Amino acid sequence: MHIHPLITDSESLAALCKRLSTASFVAVDTEFMRENTYWPDLCLIQIGDQFEAAAIDPKAEGLDLTPLLDLLVNNDEVLKVFHAGGQDIEIIHNLTGKTPYPLFDTQVAAMALGLGEQVGYSNLVESLLNERLDKGARFTDWGRRPLDKRQIDYAIGDVTYLAGLFPKMLERLKKTGRGAWLNQEMERLADPANYCVDPDQAWKRIRMPSRKAEVLGRLKAVAAWREKEARGKNLPRGRIMKDETLADIASHPPKSQDALANVRGLSPTWKSNDIGARLMQAIADARELPADEMPPKEERMPGLGKEGALVADLLKLLLKIRSRESNVAARLIAKSEELEALAAGKRNGLSILEGWRFDEFGRDALDLVEGRLAFAIKKGRLAMTRTEAAE
Missing domain, CATH: 1.10.150.80 (HRDC domain)
Known part of the structure; x- marks a missing residue:
């Protein structure tokens, strides 16, 4: 992969973006400071595909970011790949009023592949690429100028490794048939409403x-x-x-x-x-x-007393079992509040009773609550068994 010198002029940035505009995907990351400000202070943007990558200094005098922002929010032919990209997307939305689309988040994908509940980037790189990240510049002052070589190398590594991770993760998702599972999550991440503060x-x-x-x-x-x-x-x-x-x-x-x-x-x-x-x-x-x-009154969960709480605990146990069996992070399948709502008798508006979540977990969860499924020990392992009520 060709690594460009730090881009500080509009001509070099425009040429890079023109080449990347025909790529199948681009990996994107940002470095920013926000501890002391309302708006994130964008200090560096990194972007690349499988063949080239560069860091861009948005603080460089006279630099026109328009070609880069057009690539990110106006080019629907190029997939934008992030890792835990919520804050990166927020910054892009602040600059353009739009969000990158289409997009792919490797942290969410890692949950679908059973690689962890909220797997960190360095752990993902070590697991799939067998590479160890240098974390030394992680907490550096990105607003300071000039940036030194170590800072730039660290920042570039975020997208070069990301460009290597994405194809591997995509292939695994295709083999497991779980790519479609992520559509809803990616649509949620790309929703501009998440980043508008009225x-x-x-x-x-x-x-x-x-x-x-x-x-x-x-x-x-x-x-x-x-x-x-x-x-x-x-x-x-x-x-x-x-x-x-x-x-x-x-x-x-x-x-x-x-x-x-x-x-x-x-x-x-x-x-x-x-x-x-x-x-x-x-x-x-x-x-x-x-x-x-007026905010809606908190829905009172009928029956979620002591008995309902026990049912919710059983649902959490079932979730652990199904998560282990399917090798999918439990956090991606269901949230605790949904399990409690199901235990209390709610049936409408629960994501676990729709789509792939219903197939993977919701159907069994419903059967457990309604007495058609029970826990059993088989050959020393906790398993589920159908009850007479289901027959």
């Missing part, structure tokens, strides 16, 4: 036990205010105000700006500074949450 929807991420329209209206208003403040200052939300403080203010709004000095989690200076004034205005402008925006 300030007016920010309140939904904050835990609030109250269902009073007045309280939830304030929560919505203050959460939207915080989101806009964080964006405007390019600071993490928690640097503006912690979730707990926000929820407390929604429940017990201060009567005046002076009272902000007594709010736990806020500096005494809020009683007289501009940000405190803006917060008080947001509280004053808050309105009761409309009925059509």
Whole structure:
């Protein structure tokens, strides 16, 4: 594989992207910093196929990223391959308003191949390529310039190995017939809605036990205010105000700006500074949450008392057995909350009762809950057996 020098000029980037635009797939990775900012600070982009790879410096003066972004979000003929790519995709969405499509995530694929619940990249490389990654530059300061050779070599390795992993994983998926299983997961990853943060929807991420329209209206208003403040200052939300403080203010709004000095989690200076004034205005402008925006009441699971909890435990045991037998990560098959819902009597809207998950696990799970399946010990191994009720 040909490794290009660090790309810092538009002409070299355009030429690379033109060649890669005819590839069957490209491996993609990014390096970024976000500890102290609201928006991820993109510091490096790595891309390559089976024949060439390069690192691109998005901070290089005058560099036009348009050809690269077009390749990632406007070329549907080239598959984009990531590993645990959620944050990489978020960055691309921030730059373009779109997500890479079509895409393939090797971490998700690894679960379908029974390689682990959330297998790390280095473990995957060692397992399938028999190569050991140099992790020395993993926690480096990617925003510092100039980047040194070790940093660039480390970053390039992420896509060169990824370009080697993908064909091997694709072949295994074809042999096992599990490629179609991943379609739903990849569609979910590619959904732009996952990466859009509407300030007016920010309140939904904050835990609030109250269902009073007045309280939830304030929560919505203050959460939207915080989101806009964080964006405007390019600071993490928690640097503006912690979730707990926000929820407390929604429940017990201060009567005046002076009272902000007594709010736990806020500096005494809020009683007289501009940000405190803006917060008080947001509280004053808050309105009761409309009925059509009220969150649904938590569905009470009928029967999930002590007996229901035991049934849920049996379902988790069944999941372990089926995961072992099929060599598929349990996490990809079912979530604990779905098992509890099934144990409590819910049947609609559960992914384990649809598609491949039903064939692999859901059918037996339903039979277990409804008395047509039971546990047994056969030749010293835990197994499932049909009951008389099933006959």
